[in-house]
Amino acid sequence: MMVKLLSSVAALLLTTHIQAESAVAPTPSYLMPLAEKAVLTDLIQVNDQLYVAVGDRGHLLLSKDSTSWTQVQTPVQSLFTSVYFSDEKHGWAVGHDATIIATQDGGQSWQLQQFKPETDKPLFDILFADANNGIALGAYGMFYRTTDGGKTWLDEFHLELVGSEDQEYLKELQESDPEAYLDERSSVLPHFNRIYQHNNVLYLIGEAGFFATSTDFGKSWTRHPEFYNGSLFGLTMTPKNSLIAVGLRGHVFRSTDLGQSWQQIQLAQTATLNSVLTDSAGHLYLTGNAGTLLVSQDDGVSFSAMPTQDSKAILNAVAVKDQLVLVTEAGIRTLAIKKPE
Template sequence: MKMPTLACWGLALSLACLLPAFASATPLSDRLERPSRLTDTAQSGPLVDIQAMAGRLVMVGADGHILVRQVDGRVEQAKVPVDLLLTAVHFVDDQHGWAVGHDGVVLHSDDGGASWRKQLDGRTLNALLLKWAQDTVAQLEADPAADVQALDNARFALDDISAGAAAGPSRPLLDVWFRSASEGWVVGAYGTVLHTSDGGSTWDYVPGLDNPDRLHLNTVLGLSNGDLLIAGEGGKLYRQSAGQWQPPQTLTAASLYNLVQLRDGQVLAMGFGGALLRSQDAGQHWQGIPPSITSSLYGALQLADDSVLFTGQVGLLYSTDLQRLRMLQPRNKAIWLNAAGLPDGGLALVGNRGLRLLGRDEIKEYLQ
């Protein structure tokens, strides 16, 4: 299968490459205005991200599908106002959550995922970015002491944003993280970083990252010490500490797809070709974990015994020491993109074949 308009990068677009070609042929405006179709097969369709909270699971994926698995095991499909690929979900508590996806869409729920409303889409996003770029170029051109390289970078950004806006509301958002019910960030293609301080009612473009090539940003994570990490294409990692962006780091030549903080404070970064790194000081310094595979890693979940389960292109991988990864392969050999724990000790997996539940006995069988 083929993705006709965008190269396949990151967690979300890796899945997009698996979707039928006809999905991307749908007119962009229709996808933003047409509600997601309620269907009995949503649970077996492609799902990209999952979060557990208060004994429930919320999952997002293709065709605007958002599923909620209740405490009693019932899986219900939420009403969603858009019909496009959703790439990430994040709840700050058991009621307030956000989901992002293609065409610059941001959705919000204040009832635990049962219903959603649109806060932002690609049309508004294009206008926001275009105004920022125009204002920046005008300001630098009017300043005789302006740095020549800064002006060149601003003009490049303006050209790039103008071309993107001409193509319509097609800018994908790839990840979302909220610190509270008020403050959060979303990141996405072409260096997009947005910040809100009012729960998503309004958004501001964040220009502070040193990313003149406008590399794609795949993942955002707030740490327990208050720092913010963003990572993406080309192994770039950006860290905001005490409100200030630090010089970017290049952790690896491979694109990074996800960031996860473990219970002891360690942070893992993972991505293309089995790239796996860890930091023990909130992202200031990183050590590479010797690769044991050459297939992409998409997510990580710390289990009750502090071992770590990785989801990836080859299925599931497992490590007890973060030095060696052992490949596990559930019987249907799916591409698993993320995982969440269940209250009874089981696991929920999401990927190109939808939702898969593993009971405790089945998990023990795999981990033996």
């Protein structure tokens, strides 16, 4: 069973030893007075008057101004890892126990769409093309798709995402022992950590340098050669069309040809990096463990450290006007963005 160490939130989210829930039936989250100071893992700015943050124990918080937050009850106490909205009304959150919850009223109420503690696996990310078509993915190659807004989620397996050395083995096993083939499928795929869309291209990253792309919303994929042998946790496209990928031990990679080739960016620190984002001015920010927060003003060619309040792990952030709103292992923090001189 996984030990939850607050000093290493990335390990809590991405370890291969996933905590199993003892109860099969879901238990609604508790409304806690200090929920905004608990472990929070992801947030999204839906519009100028709706911000949503998620985290441990089924916590989900809403804000109209990114400053004052109100907790909303959810159907589970699982740790949430990602939240996504396709429009102002329709949103989803995913997490441990292969959990998926959804809202149709802008986050005021949430309904359970999937809860599978028997899988002993977490979902790590979710993405929707519109209010009906979505993808949820996570540990050990978990991949679910919906075409009806999440009323039904169907498991998918994409052979093209398997390493070339395992593809022939699976093909032979499927013919000789179909039952063993189904069991083996779950052991040959890496963790899918993050899915990102830019224009009509999906970018998928994961452990052991896994990197793949799709141009048909994940119906078919191209797996690209690994450019790093460690896990990747965050990916974004800059306003100047550079792809930035971040991961374990402070590794940062930059691509100016849409992922065909990558250049490693050297940093002075080695803390694991959890996410990457941009602001309206085109500045690039990296968040990471041990209070790591870095900024680039040259399209990711170089980064400098930004001072933070403490050494708490920062899991993600959004840029709101002249501030960064951070979700951390100690809750929500805000940090003023210093304008360049």
